[in-house]
Amino acid sequence: MPFLDELSNTADEIDVLLGRLMPVESAPAKRVIEAMRYASIGQGKRLRPFLVCESAKLFDVERPHALRTGAALECIHCYSLVHDDLPAMDDDDLRRGKPTTHIAFDEAAAILAGDGLLTFAFEILASPETHPDAAVRSDLVGQLAIAAGAAGMVGGQMLDLEAEARESHDLDEIITLQGMKTGALFRFACEAGAILAAAGSQERSALSTYADRIGLAFQIADDVLDQESTPEQLGKQTQKDAEAGKATFIDLLGLDGAKARAHQLVDEACAALDVFGNRAGILREAALFIVERKN
Amino acid sequence: MPFLDELSNTADEIDVLLGRLMPVESAPAKRVIEAMRYASIGQGKRLRPFLVCESAKLFDVERPHALRTGAALECIHCYSLVHDDLPAMDDDDLRRGKPTTHIAFDEAAAILAGDGLLTFAFEILASPETHPDAAVRSDLVGQLAIAAGAAGMVGGQMLDLEAEARESHDLDEIITLQGMKTGALFRFACEAGAILAAAGSQERSALSTYADRIGLAFQIADDVLDQESTPEQLGKQTQKDAEAGKATFIDLLGLDGAKARAHQLVDEACAALDVFGNRAGILREAALFIVERKN
Numbered sequence: 347m348p349f350l351d352e353l354s355n356t357a358d359e360i361d362v363l364l365g366r367l368m369p370v371e372s373a374p375a376k377r378v379i380e381a382m383r384y385a386s387i388g389q390g391k392r393l394r395p396f397l398v399c400e401s402a403k404l405f406d407v408e409r410p411h412a413l414r415t416g417a418a419l420e421c422i423h424c425y426s427l428v429h430d431d432l433p434a435m436d437d438d439d440l441r442r443g444k445p446t447t448h449i450a451f452d453e454a455a456a457i458l459a460g461d462g463l464l465t466f467a468f469e470i471l472a473s474p475e476t477h478p479d480a481a482v483r484s485d486l487v488g489q490l491a492i493a494a495g496a497a498g499m500v501g502g503q504m505l506d507l508e509a510e511a512r513e514s515h516d517l518d519e520i521i522t523l524q525g526m527k528t529g530a531l532f533r534f535a536c537e538a539g540a541i542l543a544a545a546g547s548q549e550r551s552a553l554s555t556y557a558d559r560i561g562l563a564f565q566i567a568d569d570v571l572d573q574e575s576t577p578e579q580l581g582k583q584t585q586k587d588a589e590a591g592k593a594t595f596i597d598l599l600g601l602d603g604a605k606a607r608a609h610q611l612v613d614e615a616c617a618a619l620d621v622f623g624n625r626a627g628i629l630r631e632a633a634l635f636i637v638e639r640k641n
Numbered sequence: 642m643p644f645l646d647e648l649s650n651t652a653d654e655i656d657v658l659l660g661r662l663m664p665v666e667s668a669p670a671k672r673v674i675e676a677m678r679y680a681s682i683g684q685g686k687r688l689r690p691f692l693v694c695e696s697a698k699l700f701d702v703e704r705p706h707a708l709r710t711g712a713a714l715e716c717i718h719c720y721s722l723v724h725d726d727l728p729a730m731d732d733d734d735l736r737r738g739k740p741t742t743h744i745a746f747d748e749a750a751a752i753l754a755g756d757g758l759l760t761f762a763f764e765i766l767a768s769p770e771t772h773p774d775a776a777v778r779s780d781l782v783g784q785l786a787i788a789a790g791a792a793g794m795v796g797g798q799m800l801d802l803e804a805e806a807r808e809s810h811d812l813d814e815i816i817t818l819q820g821m822k823t824g825a826l827f828r829f830a831c832e833a834g835a836i837l838a839a840a841g842s843q844e845r846s847a848l849s850t851y852a853d854r855i856g857l858a859f860q861i862a863d864d865v866l867d868q869e870s871t872p873e874q875l876g877k878q879t880q881k882d883a884e885a886g887k888a889t890f891i892d893l894l895g896l897d898g899a900k901a902r903a904h905q906l907v908d909e910a911c912a913a914l915d916v917f918g919n920r921a922g923i924l925r926e927a928a929l930f931i932v933e934r935k936n
Contacts, residue, residue: 457727483782
């Protein structure tokens, strides 16, 4: 199956690249590099870097440029997991079947490893190795910072924590929240190919629509998995959100309604790719994978 | 006194700019913006942005470009204070005479506000408003990320925490540690003017030497202040480092030796500015201020 092979190949390449970019031996502060590597290498589906690489293929972007952009994005995603897992936040001991970073190291090292990964993402993007055109690099930095910041992922996590304290939630609220917390990085991932190619607004807009739909579908699928899986299958605690009083799509749509909505979003995502014709086959498979995955 | 007036003017301008860049009203996640503003606006000497602005004056860089670069650097500095003050790190309740961010808000908001400020620094730098030349913006992003990351400030904080656990410390170790933890951001501050002007290596190197010397002098002066001041004078707890078993310059050089070394570093810093002749008068005053300040 070409999609799963491609996903797995990209994950391997991202691991090799992150390993090369974060050498321990030459580092003056080895412990923080070890914690950064622990939090970012050898785990996860690497869905976001994969989306970067596949969107880049639509425009024949050079593979090393796409991989470095994907690695930077993955540093942001992994830092957010490290900080979200902290005792003061979601307080999780297990992530992808391994002890979370603050358990494997300690809280201070986890906070610093998260800060280090977040900072490193921008160091990667600003390097001429990521793209020879400084205007492209600057655009990547600006767009990723907006996606990851207070109007995007960080703000979404804040809203998520605040939502625990409230009794009732409506669908618009949870869509806004998840669009910031999860959707913003998906949007960057899918638009990154267009940014790397300095593509036009029509193509960028098509990728942005695709990203919005799969981002929301991803989060709905997460809620469904959380409901239907065991901790062993997911490699993390399940049904914590419901216990914590957090809003889930299943509360609002029901289990069947949530599944139906996720599939409708996949259809919309695929339709947005029509502008790319046959070239977007793997991105269409990716959309379906997002709602049919088992972890 | 022109130096103190200039320092105070720059601090005011940075406050106005940060206030304008982080509006609460239009933010979807208001609480994290409020915490970011609490942690970054209306306090501090703004020494780092001041050094950016003064180094920029040497090359006739436009004031708004220097101010935005200084504001980005201050976001990094302020985020590092928020995270360093957390219970899992230095566990401080008081900063600049005010409750620290995790006391005024809560730990989760403080972690997210730090993440938000760190991310926002790069959003500011990547904007064409900071500089019309994308190569300059990309250079600013890359250099700030290196200074703030695991080989710079974040790594220095890790080494600082690790140093608590050890019995003995030597001077080289503490100079390396402080060069990363404090020195790296000073270096960026002083080189930023040269980056903004795309100046030559001789001028950049002179500013780098100046920055190294004042960075170290700043840290020695901090240890001296910590020893000789009351919590009321400093607006934070004093003599925590010594109690925690952290290495200080006073342990290694004695109080008089530390003061003498700080003044020697100021002389070296001023000598490095000879290449700029009379134009660097305020930077020379800044070097002296760093060792003679009372808080």
